[in-house]
Amino acid sequence: MKYRHSFHAGNFADVHKHVALLALLRSMQRKDKGFLYLDTHAGAGRYDLGGPEAHRGAEARHGITLLMHAGSAPAAQEIHDYRDLVAALRADVADPHAYPGSPWIAAHTLRAQDRGICWEILPSEYRALERALGGFRRMRAECDDGYQQLSAVLPSRERRCLLLIDPPYENPSAELDQALQSILACLQRLANTVVLMWYPIKDERTLTPWLARVERALSAPALNLELWIYPRDSRVGLNGSGLLLVNPPYQFDQRAALWQ
Numbered sequence: 045m046k047y048r049h050s051f052h053a054g055n056f057a058d059v060h061k062h063v064a065l066l067a068l069l070r071s072m073q074r075k076d077k078g079f080l081y082l083d084t085h086a087g088a089g090r091y092d093l094g095g096p097e098a099h100r101g102a103e104a105r106h107g108i109t110l111l112m113h114a115g116s117a118p119a120a121q122e123i124h125d126y127r128d129l130v131a132a133l134r135a136d137v138a139d140p141h142a143y144p145g146s147p148w149i150a151a152h153t154l155r156a157q158d159r160g161i162c163w164e165i166l167p168s169e170y171r172a173l174e175r176a177l178g179g180f181r182r183m184r185a186e187c188d189d190g191y192q193q194l195s196a197v198l199p200s201r202e203r204r205c206l207l208l209i210d211p212p213y214e215n216p217s218a219e220l221d222q223a224l225q226s227i228l229a230c231l232q233r234l235a236n237t238v239v240l241m242w243y244p245i246k247d248e249r250t251l252t253p254w255l256a257r258v259e260r261a262l263s264a265p266a267l268n269l270e271l272w273i274y275p276r277d278s279r280v281g282l283n284g285s286g287l288l289l290v291n292p293p294y295q296f297d298q299r300a301a302l303w304q
Contacts, residue, residue: 058108244285
């Protein structure tokens, strides 16, 4: 695979996904009982937005950079929490261009009773992931195919799970279907699994039939959170950011309306 998450790290879609992820982690922690966090396509875990792989933060200028330099305080607590988390990483590593990926966000947030496993199939990305997660005892990284490993860890001993699925989408149609099949298999093993799946909004001819298949296939409650940046008929690389949320926590949709 040619895809590297660092190419798009910090763009508007990444921020959309990460705000939702952090909000879900905090929501899961309203209960004292621990949970298992799973990340099927973890990436490098931490990124340098000032580096060449991120095109010197070109895409991030309309995402995390814009958010971090916003003059006024965010209206929603979820945005405030996310900005604080990014600022904490940058202060910790003394680098104003540091940017946390989903594994770092989760590892930083997990409590003593929680644990996490993240998978990255590309060896070079996995090595970077190991370095990014150094010191986080509650999170384990593995160089493997996350989809294939889900059946080995579910149902979890905690009986509570938050699963993030964020594939590279080099073949969007096939990967959307593969993600849906993985979600269905996970729900068979642990019916109350909370699933957050990111999907790109590019071509409605591919997306609309898939969303219809999702609605037919899922018996669990589900929620779609879509952030459109460009009109639906625009011919740009990415019109918007989509999140499929299965088994959303109580009133999560009402809170999401404040920050998305």
